[in-house]
Amino acid sequence: xxxxxxxxxxxxxxxxxxxxxxxxxxxxxxxxxxxxxxxxxxxxxxxxxxxxxxxxxxxxxxxxxxxxxxxxxxxxxxxxxxxxxxxxxxxxxxxxxxxxxxxxxxxxxxxxxxxxxxxxxxxxxxxxxxxxxxxxxxxxxxxxxxxxxxxxxxxxxxxxxxxxxxxxxxxxxxxxxxxxxxxxxxx
Amino acid sequence: xxxxxxxxxxxxxxxxxxxxxxxxxxxxxxxxxxxxxxxxxxxxxxxxxxxxxxxxxxxxxxxxxxxxxxxxxxxxxxxxxxxxxxxxxxxxxxxxxxxxxxxxxxxxxxxxxxxxxxxxxxxxxxxxxxxxxxxxxxxxxxxxxxxxxxxxxxxxxxxxxxxxxxxxxxxxxxxxxxxxxxxxxxx
Numbered sequence: 001x002x003x004x005x006x007x008x009x010x011x012x013x014x015x016x017x018x019x020x021x022x023x024x025x026x027x028x029x030x031x032x033x034x035x036x037x038x039x040x041x042x043x044x045x046x047x048x049x050x051x052x053x054x055x056x057x058x059x060x061x062x063x064x065x066x067x068x069x070x071x072x073x074x075x076x077x078x079x080x081x082x083x084x085x086x087x088x089x090x091x092x093x094x095x096x097x098x099x100x101x102x103x104x105x106x107x108x109x110x111x112x113x114x115x116x117x118x119x120x121x122x123x124x125x126x127x128x129x130x131x132x133x134x135x136x137x138x139x140x141x142x143x144x145x146x147x148x149x150x151x152x153x154x155x156x157x158x159x160x161x162x163x164x165x166x167x168x169x170x171x172x173x174x175x176x177x178x179x180x181x182x183x184x185x186x187x
Numbered sequence: 188x189x190x191x192x193x194x195x196x197x198x199x200x201x202x203x204x205x206x207x208x209x210x211x212x213x214x215x216x217x218x219x220x221x222x223x224x225x226x227x228x229x230x231x232x233x234x235x236x237x238x239x240x241x242x243x244x245x246x247x248x249x250x251x252x253x254x255x256x257x258x259x260x261x262x263x264x265x266x267x268x269x270x271x272x273x274x275x276x277x278x279x280x281x282x283x284x285x286x287x288x289x290x291x292x293x294x295x296x297x298x299x300x301x302x303x304x305x306x307x308x309x310x311x312x313x314x315x316x317x318x319x320x321x322x323x324x325x326x327x328x329x330x331x332x333x334x335x336x337x338x339x340x341x342x343x344x345x346x347x348x349x350x351x352x353x354x355x356x357x358x359x360x361x362x363x364x365x366x367x368x369x370x371x372x373x374x
Contacts, residue, residue, distance in 0.1 A: 142344070
């Protein structure tokens with residue numbers, strides 16, 4: 001049995017992550033990735049616009065998930081309750097159990113200024129997805145923007161703290177603790 | 188009397204901003220900027236690493252200002268009081284009275300994905316300056332990171348709201364109102 005998944009996209013992704021870890025992001029070329037995956041360069045570019053995109057595959061999926069969770073919540077649910085529940089679902093389905101892999105990804109992003117800027121854009125896309133979700137729910141523009149930004153900020157900081165430590169807290173616990181700290185700071 | 192300031196850096200900056208406004212950011216070259224300013228390309232590169240940097244001249248100055256304000260505040264001042272007073276000084280000295288110029292800059296940044304990513308990095312640099320300031324003041328790491336990020340987020344959203352409107356509120360008023368909204372949301 002092959003160690004490779006049958007799905008071409010996931011196969012390319014795993015080959016790329018291996019090579020990035022072995023020889024660095026900058027030194028790795030698309031032909032090297034496709035050679036290791038046993039696929040063609042053409043196949044690579046059908047799945048990804050460039051090698052950077054390999055590290056951001058979940059961005060669209062997360063934005064879609066945010067949009068769906070926000071559209072499905074009953075109209076009566078208050079913004080902060082929606083954020084609390086939504087971040088719990090996100091943490092449990094997309095982050096929990098992946099700590100080693102996400103740590104490796106973070107270490108890689110830290111090596112490259114272009115990847116760091118792209119990572120900031122990922123966070124901005126998350127804030128934007130939440131903002132749009134609240135606008136659709138009839139929340140006014142400046143409140144929707146604030147909720148989107150603060151939610152993306154709290155999630156991002158909580159992920160950092162969770163990846164930094166080996167304590168057994170779930171990401172969702174860290175997120176709730178970060179909101180509690182923020183509430184206490186603002187007084 | 189020349190309409191150009193005698194300072195080479197400011198002269199290059201004004202020439203660049205004029206050309207960006209007339210023909211777009213992407214279409215403007217460094218030789219065009221230096222020709223309009225009546226200076227050499229060599230002088231340009233003594234002041235700026237590239238044409239993008241012209242739009243981010245105040246970044247280092249603002250980070251230095253943040254560091255100084257935070258170092259000078261008496262040790263007894265609480266974090267939120269420090270943030271409130273610091274943002275007031277920043278708003279009054281760096282933003283107030285510059286609304287038309289800052290609107291033009293914002294419109295320009297919106298035309299270019301590279302400028303947008305760079306603008307996110309500017310905000311990250313501000314968050315980092317505040318975080319470092321709080322660490323130096325003995326605040327623990329995760330609290331310092333949270334204060335830095337939330338402060339940069341609130342300032343950035345407040346600037347957007349202030350630039351969007353023609354109402355006579357000062358930026359500092361908008362900043363304080365944004366903190367009030369956030370406090371109310373968190374409940």
